[in-house]
Amino acid sequence: MTLAPMTPNKTPLTGPVLAIESSCDETACAILTPDGTILAQRVVSQEGHADFGGVVPEIAARAHLSLLPHLVSATLAEAHLAPSALALIAASTGPGLIGGLIVGSSFAKGLALALNIPFIAVNHVEAHALTARIPHLLPYEVPFPYLLLLVSGGHCQCIAVEDIGVYRKLGGTLDDAVGETFDKVAKMLGLGWPGGPMLEKLAQEGHASIPLPRPLLQREGCDFSFSGLKTAIAQKLMPYGQEPLPRPFAADLAASFQQAVADIIADRITHALNKMPQAKVLVAAGGVAANHLIRTTLEKTADQHGLRALIPPPRLCTDNAVMVAWAALETWHKASQHHQTPFTDIATRPRPRWPLEEMAQRFTL
Numbered sequence: 494m495t496l497a498p499m500t501p502n503k504t505p506l507t508g509p510v511l512a513i514e515s516s517c518d519e520t521a522c523a524i525l526t527p528d529g530t531i532l533a534q535r536v537v538s539q540e541g542h543a544d545f546g547g548v549v550p551e552i553a554a555r556a557h558l559s560l561l562p563h564l565v566s567a568t569l570a571e572a573h574l575a576p577s578a579l580a581l582i583a584a585s586t587g588p589g590l591i592g593g594l595i596v597g598s599s600f601a602k603g604l605a606l607a608l609n610i611p612f613i614a615v616n617h618v619e620a621h622a623l624t625a626r627i628p629h630l631l632p633y634e635v636p637f638p639y640l641l642l643l644v645s646g647g648h649c650q651c652i653a654v655e656d657i658g659v660y661r662k663l664g665g666t667l668d669d670a671v672g673e674t675f676d677k678v679a680k681m682l683g684l685g686w687p688g689g690p691m692l693e694k695l696a697q698e699g700h701a702s703i704p705l706p707r708p709l710l711q712r713e714g715c716d717f718s719f720s721g722l723k724t725a726i727a728q729k730l731m732p733y734g735q736e737p738l739p740r741p742f743a744a745d746l747a748a749s750f751q752q753a754v755a756d757i758i759a760d761r762i763t764h765a766l767n768k769m770p771q772a773k774v775l776v777a778a779g780g781v782a783a784n785h786l787i788r789t790t791l792e793k794t795a796d797q798h799g800l801r802a803l804i805p806p807p808r809l810c811t812d813n814a815v816m817v818a819w820a821a822l823e824t825w826h827k828a829s830q831h832h833q834t835p836f837t838d839i840a841t842r843p844r845p846r847w848p849l850e851e852m853a854q855r856f857t858l
């Protein structure tokens with residue numbers, strides 16, 4: 494299938510957009526031109542959570558508060574811009590940890606009010622969903638409709654992306670998210686946190702030789718379940734009790750787990766495509782899409798269905814502010830086509846839950 498090269502959007506904005514991401518434990522800021530060119534981007538992965546084996550919401554919120562002023566100044570300096578040059582401010586306003594969302598969106602709204610420019614509230618999941626459409630990021634245009642596999646620490650969903658703001662959930666996890674499962678299995682194997690990247694590294698030393706279940710494989714629909722896989726791993730570890738695991742065994746178990754996840758994802762994607770035969774491409778997003786085996790599995794699966802898999806580079810799969818800025822630009826651009834400019838979300842409150850299906854309301858006149 495041949496796709497046209499990416500062309501930049503045209504928007505009526507007269508200056509760059511500055512965006513803030515603070516929905517979990519990454520504090521990030523980015524500045525993009527109206528056509529989506531990245532002028533500057535910074536991500537700080539917070540410290541202080543690893544000792545607790547997971548993100549501590551209170552620590553995260555406090556860290557966002559102390560990191561943001563310097564991070565925003567440094568991002569502006571990197572872009573060689575004065576704040577007065579900005580035309581739009583955006584922030585992740587949900588879903589996520591409420592403390593961090595309040596800190597990031599309040600900071601962003603304060604900036605917008607001080608500069609007297611609009612503020613766009615960005616849905617974090619929508620930002621992941623639209624990342625692949627950033628101009629010049631991938632060699633091919635990402636046309637609507639596309640099938641999105643969102644696999645992060647908190648989300649595991651197959652979504653039909655029909656247009657900006659128009660999303661239909663095809664299936665999701667019945668228990669843990671994929672990233673969460675990677676983190677929990679990594680913990681069982683005695684690895685640090687976040688576990689996904691560490692487990693991937695260990696798996697490179699091993700072979701996928703240990704039989705493990707693949708829950709829901711070949712079942713109708715495209716829901717996911719990982720609890721049976723986690724339990725099977727716990728059973729394999731039982732004979733070792735509190736003893737340290739032999740490294741080769743841990744590596745084989747990591748490789749076998751990763752292969753099981755890849756097989757599950759390939760199967761679920763195949764079923765999702767049955768529900769969405771009009772899909773033009775397969776797009777992946779979220780932290781787990783940074784995993785090499787998952788990426789190659791998605792490419793193979795897409796190929797088998799005559800589609801192209803378009804996956805953003807790993808640094809834009811994990812949480813970042815570039816995706817937030819881009820989602821704000823897409824929203825702004827579409828809203829301006831609907832003659833809704835100038836508009837601002839200054840009164841929008843941060844939300845720990847914010848279903849994607851609600852995004853369409855924004856464009857109903």
Ligand code: KG4
Binds near residue numbers: 644646780783810812
């Ligand atoms: O999208 P993300 O940065 O934050 C959320 O919105 O959750 O995803 C973080 C998740 C974590 O669970 C982390 O372990 C997982 O993505 N992850 C990976 C890899 N890199 C990050 N999982 C598997 N392999 C990786 N290379």
Ligand code: ZN
Binds near residue numbers: 780
């Ligand atoms: Zn995320």
